[in-house]
Amino acid sequence: MSAFSLPPFYPVVDSAQWVERLVPTGVKLIQLRMKDKPLAIMQQQAAQALALCQRYAAQLVLNDYWPIAITLKIPFVHLGQEDLQTADIQALKHHNIAIGVSTHDHAELEKALAISPDYVALGPIFPTTSKIMAFGPQGIARITEWKKHVGPLPLVAIGGIACEQAAACLKAGADSVAAISDITQNPSPEERAREWLKATQLVDKPALSLPPQQGLDSRPNPSAESSSAVHASPEQSGSEQSDSGHNDSGHNDSGHGDFGHNDSRQEIRSNPNEPPNSPLSHGAHQKHLTP
Numbered sequence: 137m138s139a140f141s142l143p144p145f146y147p148v149v150d151s152a153q154w155v156e157r158l159v160p161t162g163v164k165l166i167q168l169r170m171k172d173k174p175l176a177i178m179q180q181q182a183a184q185a186l187a188l189c190q191r192y193a194a195q196l197v198l199n200d201y202w203p204i205a206i207t208l209k210i211p212f213v214h215l216g217q218e219d220l221q222t223a224d225i226q227a228l229k230h231h232n233i234a235i236g237v238s239t240h241d242h243a244e245l246e247k248a249l250a251i252s253p254d255y256v257a258l259g260p261i262f263p264t265t266s267k268i269m270a271f272g273p274q275g276i277a278r279i280t281e282w283k284k285h286v287g288p289l290p291l292v293a294i295g296g297i298a299c300e301q302a303a304a305c306l307k308a309g310a311d312s313v314a315a316i317s318d319i320t321q322n323p324s325p326e327e328r329a330r331e332w333l334k335a336t337q338l339v340d341k342p343a344l345s346l347p348p349q350q351g352l353d354s355r356p357n358p359s360a361e362s363s364s365a366v367h368a369s370p371e372q373s374g375s376e377q378s379d380s381g382h383n384d385s386g387h388n389d390s391g392h393g394d395f396g397h398n399d400s401r402q403e404i405r406s407n408p409n410e411p412p413n414s415p416l417s418h419g420a421h422q423k424h425l426t427p
């Protein structure tokens with residue numbers, strides 16, 4: 137596991153055109169998350185997004201399409217739990233590609249930590265309209281619980297987060313806050329991105345007795361050179377899960393009142409009651425849409 141620091145604002149967008157709009161505002165970390173697109177388009181968009189990020193000294197994270205990241209030398213991928221089942225983690229590590237992993241419950245967190253990721257994402261913090269989720273809203277307190285578990289490993293909060301809630305997420309223990317709709321559905325996305333940058337830059341975070349973290353820019357800078365060959369296609373979900381519900385967000389089985397601890401991550405123990413946020417435990421069903 138490497139423990140570098142992440143910029144506190146992490147927009148997630150579905151085209152290189154969005155990258156082109158947002159990186160000039162000062163965004164330093166951005167994810168390209170395109171769903172159900174032909175591989176050739178995906179590769180072209182990823183190459184374009186990478187060139188833009190290199191021009192503006194921003195870090196591009198490619199969602200799902202890890203073979204394209206290897207081919208294009210994109211230094212960061214985001215993988216969900218399903219993606220983890222098919223991704224060649226050793227190949228990614230061999231190519232020095234950082235890996236972020238989605239988590240929604242303790243079992244998933246354990247699986248994520250087992251591959252020594254470069255960040256862990258927790259979501260959805262609030263109800264989201266951007267992805268059909270099998271897990272209900274985690275709530276802010278769950279961020280603190282997750283931070284206790286992951287220690288110095290960067291933690292990303294995602295899902296239903298508006299700019300006005302970003303500081304609370306950071307104060308609760310998130311190292312970075314990711315968002316889609318609050319930016320892309322805003323009437324002035326560039327202005328909204330600037331608001332996010334401002335809102336996330338000046339947050340007083342609780343003191344964490346964690347070891348110094350390695351900066352993102354200490355990672356070797358990838359070349360913009362690209363090959364036309366794509367190694368393989370990662371498994372794409374195609375259709376997203378349709379069940380969703382609510383959990384008792386803030387559920388905390390760790391028995392610790394704060395997350396100020398040092399370098400050892402807390403052991404992840406599956407709570408027999410865990411599934412407060414599991415797909416099986418929700419009575420309520422919400423309809424979430426992918427834009």
Ligand SMILES: Cc1ncc(COP(=O)(O)OP(=O)(O)O)c(N)n1
Pocket residue numbers: 148167169199200214215216217218219236237238257258259267292294314
């Ligand atoms: C920062 C961040 N967190 C979570 C996700 C979701 O990833 P995943 O669970 O694989 O779902 P898809 O985004 O692939 O639909 C993410 N992309 N980014």
Ligand SMILES: Cc1ncsc1CCOP(=O)(O)O
Pocket residue numbers: 259260263264265266267294295296297314315316317318
């Ligand atoms: C991709 C993803 N993973 C968990 S929630 C989510 C969607 C986040 O989008 P929004 O910020 O619009 O709720």
Ligand SMILES: [Mg+2]
Pocket residue numbers: 199200214215216219
């Ligand atoms: Mg995925």
